[in-house]
Amino acid sequence: MPEPLKFKEVQSLFDSLGVKDFAAALPEGRMHWTDGDGRIVAHARCRAILSWAATNHSIMWAEAIEAFQKAGVPCLPGPEGEEPYLAEVDEDLAQELAGQSAQLVNAQFLYAAPTGGGGKLFLAVTEFTPGSVDEDPGAPARRIEAARSWAQQRLIGLHAMLVEGRVDEVASLLGALSGQARQQADFVVRGSELAPRLSGLSTQALLWAQGLPEHKDRVAYELQVAARAWGPLLAE
Numbered sequence: 001m002p003e004p005l006k007f008k009e010v011q012s013l014f015d016s017l018g019v020k021d022f023a024a025a026l027p028e029g030r031m032h033w034t035d036g037d038g039r040i041v042a043h044a045r046c047r048a049i050l051s052w053a054a055t056n057h058s059i060m061w062a063e064a065i066e067a068f069q070k071a072g073v074p075c076l077p078g079p080e081g082e083e084p085y086l087a088e089v090d091e092d093l094a095q096e097l098a099g100q101s102a103q104l105v106n107a108q109f110l111y112a113a114p115t116g117g118g119g120k121l122f123l124a125v126t127e128f129t130p131g132s133v134d135e136d137p138g139a140p141a142r143r144i145e146a147a148r149s150w151a152q153q154r155l156i157g158l159h160a161m162l163v164e165g166r167v168d169e170v171a172s173l174l175g176a177l178s179g180q181a182r183q184q185a186d187f188v189v190r191g192s193e194l195a196p197r198l199s200g201l202s203t204q205a206l207l208w209a210q211g212l213p214e215h216k217d218r219v220a221y222e223l224q225v226a227a228r229a230w231g232p233l234l235a236e
Contacts, residue, residue, distance in 0.1 A: 004102055004109045006109075007112070009183060010109050010110075012183060013183045018036065018041055019033040019034070019035065019041060020034060021033070022034070024113060026046075027071045027073050029046055029073075030046065031043070039132075041131065042131065043132060044127050045127045046126070047074045047126075048063075048065075048068060048123055049075070049076050050078070050097065050121075051065065051115065051119065051122075052089065052094035052095075052120045052121075054117055054119045054120075055117055055118075057088055057090055058088070060085050061077075061085075062121075063075040063076070063084070064085070076101045076124055094120070101124065107124035111125050130187065140192070144192050147184045147188055148231060149231065150184070154180075155230060158174065159220055162220040162223065172209075175205070175206065175209050178205035178209075181199070182199065184198045204226070
């Protein structure tokens with residue numbers, strides 16, 4: 001099982017799906033995310049880990065929250081032998097503690113749900129799936145086409161930047177492309193014929209980055225060839 005996605009990677013994934021908001025049915029252990037029009041663009045299972053209060057910088061492990069106990073909210077256990085309430089805990093430490101718990105249960109990522117007043121409820125997310133539970137049959141095909149177009153446009157843009165001589169910038173962006181392509185393969189178009197190609201692009205992007213600046217011309221040529229392979233032929 002790969003390591004959970006980092007918050008920056010989760011945001012990149014959400015951006016690719018057009019996520020603008022979320023909703024959670026905590027007693028059912030389920031949540032979903034919606035786009036700007038209120039359409040569900042992804043759903044998942046979740047378990048509460050801990051709640052962090054911004055007002056006094058404290059945490060409460062979710063399993064000890066009385067309202068969660070009464071409602072039957074699925075929670076991850078807190079560290080054995082520790083008090084359920086801890087004071088003087090900043091947000092970074094709260095996130096680190098929640099992340100450790102999420103990793104122990106092979107969560108795909110940690111989600112920080114806002115609770116008002118700057119507070120956060122940290123959730124371990126699993127079974128993340130694009131679309132709604134009852135989405136229309138054409139939605140997977142649209143996601144595949146969107147992912148294909150995204151990959152091609154990124155390659156076209158990177159080729160143009162490299163021709164302009166922006167070598168250091170391209171090297172950095174290729175690293176980002178690698179992670180984003182992997183996210184698309186693992187989450188957005190998982191199980192489709194496009195997923196292995198995106199995984200391959202993830203690996204290749206790192207090799208291109210390693211080839212810069214020494215092999216700038218070769219990388220530029222390969223980016224152009226790859227862009228053509230991801231869609232209709234481009235004009236010279």
